Amino acid sequence: MTEDSPTRADDGRTFTVGYEDDGIRLDRWFKRHLPETSFNIVSRWARTGQLRVDGSRTAPGDRLAAGQSIRVPPAEVIATATATTTTARPKKERPPLSDEDTAFMRDLVIHQDRHAIVINKPPGLATQGGTKTDRHVDGLLDALTLDAPGRPKLVHRLDKDTSGVLLVARSAFAAGHFAKAFSSRTARKVYWALIAGVPSIEDGMIELPIAKQPGTGGEKMHVDEKEGSPARTRYRVIERAGNTAAWVELQPHTGRTHQLRVHMAAIGHPIVGDGKYGGPEAFLSGGVSRKMHLHARRLRVDAPDGGQIDVTAEPPAHFAESVKLLGFDPKRGELPLDEPKFSETAEGRKRAIGQAAKARRKERKGERRGRGRA
Template sequence: MSDDIPTGGATQAEMRQFVVADDDDGIRLDRWFKRHMPDTSFNIVSRWARTGQLRVNGKRAAPGDRLEAGQMIRLPPPEVAAAATTAAKLPKPRAPRDPLSAEETELIRNLVIHQDRQAIVINKPPGLATQGGTKTDHHVDRLLDGIQFEADNRPKLVHRLDKDTSGVLLLARTSRAAAHFAKAFSSRTARKVYWAIVTGVPDIRDGLIELPIGKQPGSGGEKMHVDEKEGSPARTRYRVIERAGNSAAWVELQPYTGRTHQLRVHMAAIGHPIVGDGKYGGIAAFLSGTISRKMHLHARRLKVDHPDAGVVDVTADLPDHFAETMRILGFEQAKGDALPVDEVKFSETPEGKRRAIAHQAKDARKARRGERRGRSKP
């Protein structure tokens, strides 16, 4: 049987199709079902995979496969899916979530920095995962029962932050708000502003990094890298706000795409890894002295249209270790907040700057390869 022809009695025209959104980039296929089709059991997903009815970009897919933004997920039509559900053994009822302790409820409520009928915004601390996973049972998603307040349903995650990244995290309080915010993120009308401390000082003070990103082979999809042949397009605007001599700089980052670990990969690629990001910067990502070894990446501000009217425009305070580093290096927070967030997009600035940054990234990669060869010599 051809690998391009669906089984189960359905024609290709009848199959349901879904495009993977940017906010789902990098997640497992079974996690995608939990997010978007929670009534579809893992047993059914596995059955579709075994019978060839579950496809990603036209190829057979397995529940553990990781997704990339823009891929097409193809499922059997509703009537075939319903028949499969009836034929399969009924799954065990989902175990209810353990109730939150008083301490957990207090924790999540203390993180709330904005609340209205459609949205809640929290200031996520570093070290707290957005969602659960292997050996991770303390995360934002588990704590959401604590901020349901008077609503009928618990809030819904509409985007994510890495575990060690702090700052603004938006939650939708209704299905309508969830769809509205998801569209804003996927269409890039939501403006996200991050602050970071990086090692060294970029030669270009206001630049656009355009380097495609893909999964690094051998990492099991847990690490990304610049992949100019097969990577997905990725664009990051950065601006140097202040510098501490030649040792470090405080930069503003605005992602124009939403690839996994995009900001971390891009800054490391141009030779200026984010302080504390040993995963992508190695030993070069740490400063000497009393500077914290924690990640210095913070989602400072989010500006997005509100589902009803107006705009949700929220700023999150820095975590203690980031604020202390700012103090030690002599940086003034007011200078970062003074930068306009609605400037003309960087794509309208001279091409020369973009080319210079691409060459800078290549030079940085060559230097790192030279260092590795040097260390391997006896």
């Protein structure tokens, strides 16, 4: 971020978006560079037109691009607005971590480079805080500062009871890069799951739209053909235990909340231990653990420097024990990575949109020529 000199003192201040902030939301830009400006103030400025990006009105959720200019009111206006916002809650200071918490987090690290740290998240540990959730990965990230100048940043999530690969960025620049990789679906994620029963089709694609289930306060999702967002999951059966259970590999091609859990329950094969979506059918007899059997096994994502991060995480003890109880061979779990079709990548979608726009322009040009001849 660089600040340009305004032409007049009452014109406010103008900032240029740096490369490290490319793709960041406007409200997040303020939190990063002008933290004294609250979200309510940013929203008010946007509504009243005092906040401009490249001279145009904007909204707090709009994303920025490197090189754009942001015009904000003068510093004294920020100070006045902040002083009059007496209802704002003071920012809570994070208490220092204990030696036990620091050692706990560092023991989870399975990959580390200058851009990212990858941990093998245990089941039962939430990624972020919430109601009645005080202990979570985000609150323990100070343990992973290590030799970096700043605190690591979350760029994606795993459900509390889902174990496995979780990546955190070591800088704001890396966070922007990885966030874009996850949102554009260029990052490839592989999950292992044990499911109740065995699908009749052993290699399939589930395409069922997902939405929040009414009456649950957003705590539960469901398949909704009319209002749901598109969701796609590739599944492959690794091994089967008669007709009782199967060990499957899951690859989400979209990133909806609880997508894998909803999709597997929707086709009649809930993930073992997932009573929320599978009900009683999600639990097996014979000593199989009642914990969730969903594990983020592998993550492959391009690094900011042009390299690639490709990490696998060992499943938790209860998952490994269930694999053994059901007679599965642990060596059979590694299947070739399902590569996306070019049309499914961000570049492919962008090209398809461009080609469609070009075709429409050509069609309109032909219509104008036809009217001219007539």
